[in-house]
Amino acid sequence: MNRNPILLVEDNPDDQTLILRALKKNNILNEVVLVRDGVEALDYLFSTGAHQGRDPDLMPQVVLLDIKLPKLDGLEVLKRIRADERTKRLPVVILTSSREQQDLMVSYDCGVNSYIQKPVDFNQFSEAVRKLGLYWILLNIPAPK
């Protein structure tokens, strides 16, 4: 199993807890790096700010990105990721409450790898996270460095 971390960008503490619970429940044991806003997400990825000194070569296996975020929203974060040579091939999954067409279209236009709406029903939510982990950590082969 790939041991690269999962970068979770999520500001809602309930959702943080529920996602972590679902991951644990589904035996996804990768380290989960939790950041709470868009700026911090970019700091982590580019080893800047609070994350200065982090090994910049260690990229997450997948980024789980909420859209509605403090400071810099998820779509902007996605754009910055795609615009940078170091991260442009990084798998990014939007995990959001929104099913607005506009959000869907912008996300795909910006090169998101997958778009998942968080279900209200926790059982369904848990199932979604399980499949997500299975796919992005076990099945998907990331781009070579």
Next chain:
Amino acid sequence: MTRPSRSLPTPDFRALFESAPGLYLVLTPDLTIVGVSDAYLQATMTKRAKILGRALFDVFPDNPDDPGATGVSNLRASLERVLRNRTSDAMAVQKYDIRLPKSEGGGFEERYWSHANSPVFGKKGEVAYIIHRVEDVTEFVRLQQQGLEQSKLAETLRSRAQKVEAEIILRAQELPDMNKKLLATNEELARLAAIVESTHDAIISKTLEGIVTSWNKGAERLFGYVAEEMIGKPVSILLPPDRFDEEPEIIERLKRGEHIEQYETVRRRKDGKNLDVSLTISTIRNSQGRIIGASKIARDITERKQAEEALRESEKRERSIVDSAYDAFIAIDSNGVITDWNRQAEVTFGWSREEALGKLLAHTIIPPRYQEAHTRGLKHFLETGEGPVLNKRIEIAAMHRDGREFLVELTITPIRFAETHIFSAFLRDITERKRMDAEINDHSIQLEAANKELEAFSYAVSHDLRAPLRGIDGFSQALLEDYAEKLDAEGKDHLHRVRAAAQHMGQLIDDLLNLSRLTRGELRREPVDLSALARTIVTDLQKTEPDRQATCVIAEGLIVKGDPNLLRLVLVNLLGNAWKFTGRHACARIEFEVTQRNGTPTFFVRDDGVGFDMAYVGKLFGAFQRLHDRSQFQGTGIGLVTVQRIIHRHGGQIWAEAAVEQGATFYFTIGVEKTIAV
């Protein structure tokens, strides 16, 4: 210093005239003798007092004993020529016998004369008098007749004769000239005759009794009678029965010497058809000037009459079209003078047609500050043919009679008309339209704002309202998983209910968002096979409950124009409802078919399920309204609202008929695409 003018003594012209050596008569145009020379009196053996004031031919009649006498007629003809041609007229030698006075035994004496008649013009250029001058050539003629052997007599008369001969030669020289005139007259007559024959007009002459005396080819063509049929017959043959009174009236007018010019009437052809004709009738006088008949020129004006009638009709039609136009119609000439002004122009600008016609356009509807530009533009066009505002739709300010200004929309079209131009325009007061445009614009802005707000709201609902529900549900589940041994059955049941409520609310939010999406976005219009859609949906339903006994009847070929995704949603809801509300019956029948209502194809989904009480039909299409207990039938109460909104967006209608436990039928129509009338 002025030189005193020396006035000559006025001679006594009468005395001079009367004692002149020549033989002179002075005649008035009606041939009354008003002056005579002494020599004339002497030569004709008359007395001045006896002949002055008398008619010429009373005084000098023809010799009754000479049956071949031509004196009176030839002299009259000569005098008439003078009157008519206003030139002198000469006669070489004329036998004209003279009555001897009673004192000399009465009777007539043979005499030969050479005449010359000359006009004397009055102040207005009219022939006031004729001077009749004669030479007595009797002796000369006799001499000629007696021969030259009477030399003695000849000798005695030689000097006199020479003088007379010179005179004769002079007269004779005038003869070829007269002959030439006569020849020319004859040619003229021949030409006139040819014209009469060849003209298309009918030329007829008739006596004053109305008897036809000549009948040209034109008359044959026009009336269908040949000359042989008409000459000698009354011209009244040509009168239609309702015009019998006309002929006597015409004759009366002719007798009074009137000339009838272009008298429009109707005449009847031989074949019985009536003709519109224009008559010009002139009197014919004999050489004595007496009216002896009339010549009539008849022209066929049927075509002209018809053309005039057609023109009047078409003008009337045009006027009524122009008058009934919704727009004001105005035409001006190249001087800017109004030449046409329809009824709507009267309404729009406050000037009546009578008032507007003939006025300058600049002074009626053009606001003062634009008048100069208008005049300049008109002038520029007439000089260069350039008109930047012509032949295209423009909006300009116009002025009502009361001085009020308003915007009009118009297109000015110049029409070249002979050597000048006419400019015409339909104008429309667009004040109201401008106001409405502004209003629509305002509304659009408001609507856009409202839509933006709605979108923001939907976004908030979508994102923010769902997150707490996830917390409620997720942590309830966590409680159930992690603290199961600490909760009794009732506690667990409460948690299950919390989760069910949270999930239901999640569903409600999703449905509401879907509903609001229906009102946004473009509505597609493409052919949609409702039959095929319905089959797929029913198949899916049957898969969910394969054990149910349900007969589904779907009509073939139900194809409409609409939005495929939305229409699918309609059928999903209606067929889904039918499936759901027949669920408690042992066997069910569901139909999807079409019928005609008021000439409109009306689709319907019918089931034989639980139905509903028509008393609550009003609640059927309200959001979150349910006619059934949720414990009996699942649902959020948003399905029919969604269906109704889709149908309405397509311009259609939806309604339902049902009875409790006797099934329900939902009817709907799909509106046709709205076309904009041109």
